[in-house]
Amino acid sequence: MMDETPELQAFRAETRAWLEANCPEEMRQPVQGDGDICWGGRKWRFQSEAQRLWLERMAARGWTVPQWPRAYGGGGLSKDEARILAQEMRRLKARPPLSSFGIWMLGPALLKYGNEAQKQAHLPKIARGEIRWCQGYSEPGAGSDLASLRTSALPDGDEYVVNGSKIWTSYADQADWIFCLVRTDPVAPKHLGISFLLFDMESPGVSTSPIKLISGYSPFCQTFFDDVRVPQENLVGTAGKGWDIAKYLLTHEREMIGDMGSLGRESMHQIAKRSIGTGRDGRLKDGVLRADIVRHEIDSYAFALTMERVKDEAKAGQGVGALSSMLKYAGTELNKQRRELLMSISGSDGLSWEGEGPEEGDLAREWLRSRANSIEGGTSEVQLNIIAKRVLGLPGA
Amino acid sequence: MVLVLNEEQRMVKETAEGFFAEHAPVGQLRKLRDSHDPDGFDRGLWAKMAEMGFAGVAIPEQYGGAGLGMVAAGLIQEAIGRNLSLSPFLSASVLAATAIAKAGSDEQKAALLPKIASAELIVALAADEKPRHQPHFVAARAESSGNGFRLTGAKPFVLDGHVADRLIVAARTSGEEGAPAGITLFLVDPKAAGVSVKRRAMVDSRNAAEIALEGVQVDGADVLGGIGEGFATLEAALDVGRACLAAEMLGVSGQSFDATVDYLKNREQFGVKIGSFQALQHRAAHLFCEMELARSATLKALTALDEGDARAPFFVALAKAKAGDVCRLATNEAVQMHGGIGMTDEFDIGFYMKRARAAQETFGDTAFQADRVARLLNY
Numbered sequence: 001m002m003d004e005t006p007e008l009q010a011f012r013a014e015t016r017a018w019l020e021a022n023c024p025e026e027m028r029q030p031v032q033g034d035g036d037i038c039w040g041g042r043k044w045r046f047q048s049e050a051q052r053l054w055l056e057r058m059a060a061r062g063w064t065v066p067q068w069p070r071a072y073g074g075g076g077l078s079k080d081e082a083r084i085l086a087q088e089m090r091r092l093k094a095r096p097p098l099s100s101f102g103i104w105m106l107g108p109a110l111l112k113y114g115n116e117a118q119k120q121a122h123l124p125k126i127a128r129g130e131i132r133w134c135q136g137y138s139e140p141g142a143g144s145d146l147a148s149l150r151t152s153a154l155p156d157g158d159e160y161v162v163n164g165s166k167i168w169t170s171y172a173d174q175a176d177w178i179f180c181l182v183r184t185d186p187v188a189p190k191h192l193g194i195s196f197l198l199f200d201m202e203s204p205g206v207s208t209s210p211i212k213l214i215s216g217y218s219p220f221c222q223t224f225f226d227d228v229r230v231p232q233e234n235l236v237g238t239a240g241k242g243w244d245i246a247k248y249l250l251t252h253e254r255e256m257i258g259d260m261g262s263l264g265r266e267s268m269h270q271i272a273k274r275s276i277g278t279g280r281d282g283r284l285k286d287g288v289l290r291a292d293i294v295r296h297e298i299d300s301y302a303f304a305l306t307m308e309r310v311k312d313e314a315k316a317g318q319g320v321g322a323l324s325s326m327l328k329y330a331g332t333e334l335n336k337q338r339r340e341l342l343m344s345i346s347g348s349d350g351l352s353w354e355g356e357g358p359e360e361g362d363l364a365r366e367w368l369r370s371r372a373n374s375i376e377g378g379t380s381e382v383q384l385n386i387i388a389k390r391v392l393g394l395p396g397a
Numbered sequence: 398m399v400l401v402l403n404e405e406q407r408m409v410k411e412t413a414e415g416f417f418a419e420h421a422p423v424g425q426l427r428k429l430r431d432s433h434d435p436d437g438f439d440r441g442l443w444a445k446m447a448e449m450g451f452a453g454v455a456i457p458e459q460y461g462g463a464g465l466g467m468v469a470a471g472l473i474q475e476a477i478g479r480n481l482s483l484s485p486f487l488s489a490s491v492l493a494a495t496a497i498a499k500a501g502s503d504e505q506k507a508a509l510l511p512k513i514a515s516a517e518l519i520v521a522l523a524a525d526e527k528p529r530h531q532p533h534f535v536a537a538r539a540e541s542s543g544n545g546f547r548l549t550g551a552k553p554f555v556l557d558g559h560v561a562d563r564l565i566v567a568a569r570t571s572g573e574e575g576a577p578a579g580i581t582l583f584l585v586d587p588k589a590a591g592v593s594v595k596r597r598a599m600v601d602s603r604n605a606a607e608i609a610l611e612g613v614q615v616d617g618a619d620v621l622g623g624i625g626e627g628f629a630t631l632e633a634a635l636d637v638g639r640a641c642l643a644a645e646m647l648g649v650s651g652q653s654f655d656a657t658v659d660y661l662k663n664r665e666q667f668g669v670k671i672g673s674f675q676a677l678q679h680r681a682a683h684l685f686c687e688m689e690l691a692r693s694a695t696l697k698a699l700t701a702l703d704e705g706d707a708r709a710p711f712f713v714a715l716a717k718a719k720a721g722d723v724c725r726l727a728t729n730e731a732v733q734m735h736g737g738i739g740m741t742d743e744f745d746i747g748f749y750m751k752r753a754r755a756a757q758e759t760f761g762d763t764a765f766q767a768d769r770v771a772r773l774l775n776y
């Protein structure tokens with residue numbers, strides 16, 4: 001902060017003042033359950049007036065997507081300004097005004113591969129939280145081997161006709177639109193026949209069936225397409241070149257998931273001190289668990305510092321390739337370990353599943369939910385494969 | 398603060414990598430070991446390191462050094478780790494130079510620092526007394542006598558002690574054996590009456606000495622820093638040493654990893670390159686990620702030291718803990734993935750595993766540093 005230019009200092013001061021004046025008190029409280037996260041969309045019911053106001057005010061400044069161009073509903077901020085905004089939001093403990101797959105995944109892909117009409121049509125609605133997107137990648141027969149997907153989209157006049165099924169489609173039943181990988185060329189080699197298609201989930205022929213997770217949450221669905229007609233102009237990029245877009249989007253998804261490995265809101269040792277207590281020497285009373293906790297915290301710090309270094313290096317035009325795979329692998333494995341340790345720290349408190357309190361059952365459910373971190377967005381094994389091939393240059397099997 | 402090397406630091410890195418690969422490759426260590434060289438390092442190399450500005454890299458310019466700071470020292474130490482180059486760099490340029498710069502009087506600084514930078518003087522730190530690092534455990538005593546002190550005690554593990562021209566000895570002027578307060582640092586001539594120095598050859602072919610002090614008379618002018626206040630200086634020097642050891646372990650890990658990945662690409666079994674076996678690919682990829690984490694932690698520690706960040710001790714402990722763990726993993730995986738040849742003395746990879754073990758133990762292993770991290774976080 002010391003070497004900040006006068007312009008950035010002024011930006012910081014303005015931002016701080018604006019946030020203090022405009023972030024509702026309720027939106028400065030820690031996120032407890034899923035309902036505290038605003039996902040937006042046609043079906044979204046705001047949990048409170050404050051949640052609605054906070055989204056509106058931030059969206060009006062383009063600060064739900066601070067670095068997107070203003071023309072598409074973004075804030076047009078530079079990296080440095082965006083960093084300052086994030087810091088100032090953290091300072092106020094402000095909640096993110098909007099979270100969505102549109103922001104994390106589709107937006108970056110459209111900015112790079114979309115045509116002008118597609119950008120105009122979709123980006124501002126993502127920025128304002130009007131349309132909620134889901135991701136149609138995985139299929140019953142195509143998980144890690146995503147490129148073997150079979151959902152077909154065959155041209156018919158100026159439309160495509162889509163048939164097939166997706167699975168594990170997170171929030172498909174809540175979403176308004178889907179970005180979907182489809183096979184437009186049934187005879188081309190498997191990576192070459194794939195296209196990237198956008199369509200409305202209310203189109204005739206789309207149906208979803210929720211699937212319940214071990215955590216008791218039911219965030220994903222099997223999604224069926226039965227002669228769904230989609231205008232050809234909804235195809236992003238070139239037909240048959242969808243795989244490149246799919247991969248580009250995955251790097252954004254992986255970085256976002258990997259980010260969860262960063263230090264939590266309350267550090268683990270603080271929670272442990274409360275539940276286990278410290279001896280006269282100030283050390284946690286359970287010596288073996290203390291050792292496990294500190295090993296974990298060392299890794300978490302090292303991971304957070306790696307995120308920082310990666311950003312700094314990218315800014316300086318240096319850095320390693322296949323980064324998103326490294327961050328995804330390390331970050332998700334850490335988050336799983338964190339959840340495992342929190343269960344140990346909490347003992348029988350961690351075992352409760354249902355009850356009166358608002359947080360009752362959270363620990364167990366979050367522990368269970370975290371198991372998916374190393375599966376969704378490409379499994380840990382797949383990330384290791386990518387690192388082995390792309391970074392280390394090891395030969396194929 | 399940014400976690401990225403600046404132009405100057407990148408130049409140091411490049412120069413150091415080239416220099417040690419050319420002038421002090423791992424073959425030199427083998428030769429020195431096999432010939433039972435009395436010094437255990439090449440004095441010609443040490444002189445060249447002075448010419449290059451390495452010996453005085455962290456010494457302030459006014460005392461003949463390059464004044465480039467700890468990030469630069471770490472980069473040199475990393476290159477040393479890659480090549481397993483032998484020299485008194487850690488003892489003299491890092492530990493002693495830090496202690497003297499921090500606590501020395503103007504006369505002491507002017508007399509000693511330029512000579513360290515020019516490689517004319519090797520100064521070693523005689524602090525540890527316990528086999529497991531416990532820096533405040535000092536039983537060696539200093540009793541006032543004449544216009545100075547008489548020192549009595551034993552220092553069983555003094556890095557480069559057998560070639561030192563001067564020792565920095567931690568001895569107790571007051572307080573109990575395990576107390577931080579009451580430790581005083583003294584500059585001692587190893588040739589003085591009552592000092593005995595016995596060389597210890599180590600598993601990593603480096604040298605340490607067992608030093609005994611029996612009523613060694615030192616002058617009042619040889620006290621380094623305040624009486625009874627030596628621990629703060631000692632900790633500062635040790636932290637700089639720990640951060641540089643973390644950097645060295647990055648180099649040790651990096652080189653043994655590179656050699657292993659090469660081997661995976663070349664060795665064939667079952668009619669294919671062994672690098673095509675996924676069991677090995679995944680272990681290598683995992684190790685790659687771990688090494689990146691260790692690198693971030695180490696760069697942060699060195700940067701924090703350069704900036705005089707109050708949390709530097711925390712980041713140093715973090716870095717040494719992480720780099721130590723990763724280095725152990727890297728070198729063990731290297732031996733395993735080389736199969737039988739990895740176990741042979743003829744092949745270099747074993748040297749890296751030996752150095753990894755020694756570097757971990759030196760000034761606190763992962764368990765020691767992890768305990769320190771927890772205490773610094775108040776638990």
Ligand SMILES: Cc1cc2nc3c(=O)[nH]c(=O)nc-3n(C[C@H](O)[C@H](O)[C@H](O)COP(=O)(O)OP(=O)(O)OC[C@H]3O[C@@H](n4cnc5c(N)ncnc54)[C@H](O)[C@@H]3O)c2cc1C
Binds near residue numbers: 169375377381385
């Ligand atoms: C909570 C959650 C949310 C999700 N959300 C979405 C979503 O919104 N949209 C979407 O499209 N998908 C989503 N997914 C799907 C996810 O991307 C897939 O589950 C994932 O890619 C793995 O595919 P799979 O389940 O078919 O497992 P498989 O590919 O069958 O894998 C089974 C096991 O085999 C291993 N394996 C497979 N291939 C290899 C290989 N080559 N080498 C080594 N090991 C291998 C895997 O690592 C895994 O351990 C979600 C998944 C979860 C759990």
